[in-house]
Amino acid sequence: MTSSQISLSASVIRTDLPMSDGRTIRYYDSEKQSRSAKDLRPVEVQPGIGELRLDPLVNEWVAMAAHRQGRIFLPPKELCPLCPSSVDLLTEIPDSNYEVVVFDNRSPSLRPPDSNFQIPNELNFDTPIVPAAGKCEVVCYAADHGKSFKDLSVKQIRTVMEAWRNRVKELSSEDFIAHIFPFENRGEEVGVTLSHPHGQIYAYSYLTPRVEKMLAVAQAHKTRTGRVLLDDVIAREIKDEVRIVTQNADWIAYVPYASRYPFEIHLAPVKSVSDMAELSDSQADSFSIISQEVFRRLDGVFGIEMAYIAAWHQAPVRVGRNVLKLHLQICSVRRQPNKLKYLAGSESAMGAFIMDMKPEQSAQQLREVKL
Amino acid sequence: MTSSQISLSASVIRTDLPMSDGRTIRYYDSEKQSRSAKDLRPVEVQPGIGELRLDPLVNEWVAMAAHRQGRIFLPPKELCPLCPSSVDLLTEIPDSNYEVVVFDNRSPSLRPPDSNFQIPNELNFDTPIVPAAGKCEVVCYAADHGKSFKDLSVKQIRTVMEAWRNRVKELSSEDFIAHIFPFENRGEEVGVTLSHPHGQIYAYSYLTPRVEKMLAVAQAHKTRTGRVLLDDVIAREIKDEVRIVTQNADWIAYVPYASRYPFEIHLAPVKSVSDMAELSDSQADSFSIISQEVFRRLDGVFGIEMAYIAAWHQAPVRVGRNVLKLHLQICSVRRQPNKLKYLAGSESAMGAFIMDMKPEQSAQQLREVKL
Numbered sequence: 125m126t127s128s129q130i131s132l133s134a135s136v137i138r139t140d141l142p143m144s145d146g147r148t149i150r151y152y153d154s155e156k157q158s159r160s161a162k163d164l165r166p167v168e169v170q171p172g173i174g175e176l177r178l179d180p181l182v183n184e185w186v187a188m189a190a191h192r193q194g195r196i197f198l199p200p201k202e203l204c205p206l207c208p209s210s211v212d213l214l215t216e217i218p219d220s221n222y223e224v225v226v227f228d229n230r231s232p233s234l235r236p237p238d239s240n241f242q243i244p245n246e247l248n249f250d251t252p253i254v255p256a257a258g259k260c261e262v263v264c265y266a267a268d269h270g271k272s273f274k275d276l277s278v279k280q281i282r283t284v285m286e287a288w289r290n291r292v293k294e295l296s297s298e299d300f301i302a303h304i305f306p307f308e309n310r311g312e313e314v315g316v317t318l319s320h321p322h323g324q325i326y327a328y329s330y331l332t333p334r335v336e337k338m339l340a341v342a343q344a345h346k347t348r349t350g351r352v353l354l355d356d357v358i359a360r361e362i363k364d365e366v367r368i369v370t371q372n373a374d375w376i377a378y379v380p381y382a383s384r385y386p387f388e389i390h391l392a393p394v395k396s397v398s399d400m401a402e403l404s405d406s407q408a409d410s411f412s413i414i415s416q417e418v419f420r421r422l423d424g425v426f427g428i429e430m431a432y433i434a435a436w437h438q439a440p441v442r443v444g445r446n447v448l449k450l451h452l453q454i455c456s457v458r459r460q461p462n463k464l465k466y467l468a469g470s471e472s473a474m475g476a477f478i479m480d481m482k483p484e485q486s487a488q489q490l491r492e493v494k495l
Numbered sequence: 496m497t498s499s500q501i502s503l504s505a506s507v508i509r510t511d512l513p514m515s516d517g518r519t520i521r522y523y524d525s526e527k528q529s530r531s532a533k534d535l536r537p538v539e540v541q542p543g544i545g546e547l548r549l550d551p552l553v554n555e556w557v558a559m560a561a562h563r564q565g566r567i568f569l570p571p572k573e574l575c576p577l578c579p580s581s582v583d584l585l586t587e588i589p590d591s592n593y594e595v596v597v598f599d600n601r602s603p604s605l606r607p608p609d610s611n612f613q614i615p616n617e618l619n620f621d622t623p624i625v626p627a628a629g630k631c632e633v634v635c636y637a638a639d640h641g642k643s644f645k646d647l648s649v650k651q652i653r654t655v656m657e658a659w660r661n662r663v664k665e666l667s668s669e670d671f672i673a674h675i676f677p678f679e680n681r682g683e684e685v686g687v688t689l690s691h692p693h694g695q696i697y698a699y700s701y702l703t704p705r706v707e708k709m710l711a712v713a714q715a716h717k718t719r720t721g722r723v724l725l726d727d728v729i730a731r732e733i734k735d736e737v738r739i740v741t742q743n744a745d746w747i748a749y750v751p752y753a754s755r756y757p758f759e760i761h762l763a764p765v766k767s768v769s770d771m772a773e774l775s776d777s778q779a780d781s782f783s784i785i786s787q788e789v790f791r792r793l794d795g796v797f798g799i800e801m802a803y804i805a806a807w808h809q810a811p812v813r814v815g816r817n818v819l820k821l822h823l824q825i826c827s828v829r830r831q832p833n834k835l836k837y838l839a840g841s842e843s844a845m846g847a848f849i850m851d852m853k854p855e856q857s858a859q860q861l862r863e864v865k866l
Contacts, residue, residue: 177752177753178753179751179752179753179755180712180724180727180728180752180753181709181712181713181724181725181728181751182705182708182709182712183708183712184846184848185753185847186753186754186755186848186849186850187847187848187849187850188850188853189849189850189851233841233849248715248716248719249716249720249724249727249728305840305841305844305845307840307841307844308840309837309839309840314837314839315835315836315837315839316839324840326840326841326845326847328845328847332841332845332846332847333845333846333847334553334844334845334846334847335845337553337554337846338552338553341551341552341553341554342552344619345619345620348619349620353551353552353620354552356551356620357551357552357620380550380552381548381550381551382548382549382550382551382556382557383557384550384557433839433840433843433844435840435843435844435845437844453844455843455844464686465686466680466685466686467838467843468680468685468686468687468804469676469678469679469680469695469697469804469806470604470676470678470697470703472804472806472826472838473676473678473705473804473806473808473824473826474676474697474699474703474704474705474706474806475555475703475704475705475708476556476558476697476699476703476704476705477555477557477558478557478558478560478604479557479558479559479560480560482559
């Protein structure tokens with residue numbers, strides 16, 4: 125493979141280059157750049173694809189990726205594999221600078237399968253093991269190791285959004301992909317192994333348990349009322365008002381009525397869309413503004429960096445596109461400056477969440493943060 | 496209320512005494528004791544009942560217990576509220592010694608409701624808030640602060656089992672209770688706030704999300720095959736053999752085929768029963784022996800105390816009793832001596848578990864522990 129370039133919205137240009145082990149790195153640039161840096165690292169043998177095993181007690185797939193144990197764990201800043209390459213260190217990014225890059229995870233949980241891959245139709249106790257098909261990508265938000273999503277400029281966030289939209293669109297065209305999940309884990313408290321500002325994209329070959337449930341519930345709501353569930357959720361949040369954190373013409377940020385974490389924020393387009401690829405340019409532009417504010421408010425509550433999981437929920441690639449709609453769910457596990465919420469017995473083993481704090485209270489704390 | 500005494504299996508005697516704030520403490524003794532110690536602490540006003548709010552995106556209840564923020568957090572040993580009372584400290588246990596005690600949690604997430612309580616039949620977007628009905632109890636396994644479940648003698652475990660069976664039986668008779676969940680969180684890594692050896696019982700007024708799913712899957716299996724799902728699961732584990740950790744005449748301990756945690760062990764009766772109250776005396780006796788071995792093997796893997804959640808799954812009180820069967824699920828979040836497994840984006844937001852280790856491998860490590 126040689127270099128290829130395409131133009132996207134917001135004047136973003138994507139340049140693809142091969143990595144030494146056969147993976148692809150995609151540079152997303154808002155400023156004109158000529159990208160040609162070669163990956164000078166030795167070729168590395170890729171391990172095989174993992175297994176999907178069905179948990180018979182709940183009919184859910186568990187992905188077994190036995191090769192990932194040795195992955196790099198909180199390296200010192202000077203050995204960060206997500207910084208640009210330098211004369212001292214060859215990293216995952218061959219160039220000496222970048223704005224936003226997306227590349228395949230070096231030790232992915234899910235890998236592209238052989239061409240004859242298929243998820244069995246009937247899931248039950250007798251379902252055999254199938255390959256752990258899918259894709260895992262890394263999205264680096266900025267070259268600056270010390271930054272966090274909230275420190276990005278509005279323009280930088282807009283470039284990240286353009287990369288997300290582009291990846292969702294392209295991954296949606298793969299036969300073996302059923303659902304696309306862009307997300308960010310932030311903070312050692314949620315197991316982050318690399319502190320460089322980055323997110324990930326998991327593209328699953330199956331509908332995950334949460335997506336299956338959301339789909340069933342949204343379909344039932346549509347059948348019962350004729351309406352889109354997320355539209356009704358947002359209408360209630362607007363009507364109740366007390367849980368709104370902030371809003372602009374295109375987006376609304378609220379602590380949901382039945383939140384599960386001390387600081388949980390949902391950020392949704394006021395005019396619902398199925399996935400990121402369907403966002404209008406105006407919605408993409410205004411996301412950059414409101415998301416910067418929301419993440420700054422979150423860190424402002426206690427004046428410390430909050431550990432969080434930021435999860436993009438969208439419609440699956442091929443089903444439920446008229447009932448499941450895009451929103452970003454941000455969950456922080458911190459409930460006080462020195463206390464975390466743990467998912468212990470009730471949450472882990474029963475799926476029954478217990479909240480120590482009302483959503484109305486955390487919404488107020490988030491609103492009161494001085495920016 | 497004054498003292499009352501009843502005799503149980505295995506020569507265990509239960510003595511009930513009132514606590515100063517109206518709660519009840521139940522002493523379970525295998526040696527004859529006369530229990531009459533008074534709770535000398537001042538009366539404390541009990542906060543009201545919390546709220547159950549329906550999360551409309553997945554139709555799941557979330558319990559809001561806004562008053563629990565201030566609860567005691569890893570107190571030093573000399574201030575432990577689960578040690579027997581002494582001249583220096585009045586604790587939750589008025590007596591100066593005990594074997595096993597069970598009492599109502601001082602700041603419960605769930606509380607007994609008014610007599611007219613009912614969970615709405617139809618769960619959907621419009622379902623109103625209902626009271627967070629249920630019961631939360633604390634089970635102290637031993638008076639010795641420094642012990643852990645695995646350090647208990649077989650006789651002590653037998654007394655704990657008798658307390659569990661008795662509590663399950665009694666709680667099952669309450670109209671407002673739908674499902675009973677005895678469990679233990681162990682280790683600061685899973686948020687344990689008191690290191691004294693103890694477990695808890697959550698008695699929910701609703702079927703929890705995991706129970707609902709297990710019930711639907713087990714019912715479908717019964718319809719399709721005529722058989723009990725857990726019986727077939729155990730038959731496969733016996734046939735495959737490689738994931739068995741240990742067994743005796745009444746119980747089998749195995750790492751399940753599609754385990755979700757680096758060290759997950761299921762411990763099930765070979766002859767299935769619906770709940771703890773249905774266990775025969777022989778099954779209860781032999782549980783004491785095998786469970787001691789299993790928990791010792793778990794701590795033996797790395798030679799350190801493993802953080803774990805030990806969760807008793809059983810049939811709900813009123814439904815599915817012919818398809819859902821008793822088993823203990825033990826999940827440890829430690830995957831290497833210095834590394835934890837975190838539930839990050841894929842697990843938390845998608846319910847999609849990724850395993851770094853095959854169940855066959857952890858079963859072998861558990862078998863190889865020298866006791």
